[in-house]
Amino acid sequence: MTDLIPAVHQPVAETWPTLVAPRSNPVRRAGALAAIRFIGKDLPATITMDNRTYGRGGTGDPAMRVHRSGPFLDRLSQDAGSGFGEAYLAGDWDPAPGTDLGDLLLPFAQRFSDEEKRQLLPKWAQSLRWLVTRSQPGEQENDRAGSRQNISRHYDLSNAMFSEFLDPTLTYSAAYFGERATADLATASYDELTAAQLAKLDAILDAAGVRSGSRVLDIGCGWASLAIRAAQRGAWVTAITIASQQALLAQRRIADSGVSDRVQVALRDYRDQIGEFDAVLSVEMIEAVGEKYWPVYFDAIERRLAPGGVAVVQAIVMPHERMLATRNTFTWVQKYIFPGGLIPSVKVIKDVTTEHTGLQAQVLRHLGPDYARTLRIWRNRFVDQWPNIAALGFDETFKRMWEFYLAYSEAGFRSGYLDDVQLLLTKR
Incomplete structure (x- = not known):
């Protein structure tokens, strides 16, 4: 199973306590996976996870590999503002060999700059964003x-x-x-x-x-x-x-x-x-x-x-x-x-x-x-x-x-x- 494959990188928990893998929630994990499937419908990039691919990227398009799908999805579902970046810090995913990190992140940024595709999630999911969106601390x-x-x-x-x-x-x-x-x-x-x-x-x-x-x-x-x-x-x-x-x-x-x-x-x-x-x-x-x-x-x-x-x-x-x-x-x-x-x-x-x-x-x-x-x-x-x-x-x-x-x-x-x-x- 992909979850058992050692991450390319593992942060020191004592130094980086915010990167400790969150407690798994099957419902939220399923929601995060559904969001990835939705995003992948028109994302010009490839996400490889659990021997499956998401996105419509072709040869030469940027690609990423998820080393540990469980923690990756848990982070996404727990904190919409930080989860994707935290998963990278924790070593849950990396750009595929030959893909520049900036080139990989570009398609995601383009969705925000595109007026028609600005929202990453469908409307039904947007209504639930408050569950995983945090406010700036006092x-x-x-x-x-x-x-x-x-x-x-x-x-x-x-x-x-x-x-x-x-x-x-x-x-x-x-x-x-x-x-x-x-x-x-x-x-x-x-x-x-x-x-x-x-x-x-x-x-x-x-x-x-x-x-x-x-x-x-x-x-x-x-x-x-x-x-x-x-x-x-x-x-x-x-x-x-x-x-x-x-x-x-x-x-x-x-x-x-x-x-x-x-x-x-x-x-x-x-x-x-x-x-x-x-x-x-x-x-x-x-x-x-x-x-x-x-x-x-x-x-x-x-x-x-x-x-x-x-x-x-x-x-x-x-x-x-x-x-x-x-x-x-x-x-x-x-x-x-x-x-x-x-x-x-x-x-x-x-x-x-x-x-x-x-x-x-x-x-x-x-x-x-x-x-x-x-x-x-x-x-x-x-x-x-x-x-x-x-x-x-x-x-x-x-x-x-x-x-x-x-x-x-x-x-x-x-x-x-x-x-x-x-x-x-x-x-x-």
Whole structure:
């Protein structure tokens, strides 16, 4: 029986208690199998389980193999938001030999981006989703204390680990490849990443009009690549973050770049910043703010703008209807990667800025394909550098978690389910 075949990977229960196989429920297991059969009717991929295949994938289409069907179905039936990803972390399934994980996840993401096929389940099954859909836990609240804890869990994970797969600028957001964004991902190369990241940083600074003498606030500064680039133009920069280890490395990188006299790094919540600035910049931070605090976030940006000043926000976004449908669910990404996170829509950003501030938001650039390429490069690099990352104390389950996260995100951008936009905010 397939259930008796050892998994390719088995997580350490003491280290990963959330991955312990759930108690089997024959009724729910049957429901999960029925869902797979339904999905497989028009899924251009192949799922092999218990010597049977599901899906309409043909030769050359992505394929996956389920090593342990029982735990796999139990996880799917217990938690609709996390079960599929948890089954991968636990080693219950793998891409078939020759299938890239991102290519495999793409058909699933395309169902969400396709208006007619957006719902994975038939209507009768959708009415029962509440049985297996969980809400975001209260401890992930993004007040000041909660935000600090949520951000630290990801960005203070290990500076050394991030350094292994990011490019030398340590820029942890979508790069800007221009025409190469839509080139075959099989050609994506680590060698092209730094130039694309610098192009992205320059595009933000150009949009904000940053020049010599400009006063710049960088909210959620990461490892200071944008702050350094702005200072190299002659700007005066205040860079803030609430990730303590990240701040320490940011300060060291600023010193190594010779711009310590122009950049101040502060361990500070965006709600506590004071002063006026000609440009306020914030790159892919809004996803960690939380819906309850979006009005507070944009109000803080407006309050920091000097007369005539502008803000540029780069944000991961999703279709508005999907945001509304999923905003109260507890997803795999929230559970394992970004606690407290929620991806907004362009519409909600415009609505919030209109209703709660005197700002107006204008989309300058879409970077969805660029992000897919960025993520493929990061994932390839992560795998290539895994021996160095493992030497830092991370185990094989962590490797699978990050491979799934990067591939899952790549599939979202490739399908159009996710996008990444640069927005210009000006005072009305």
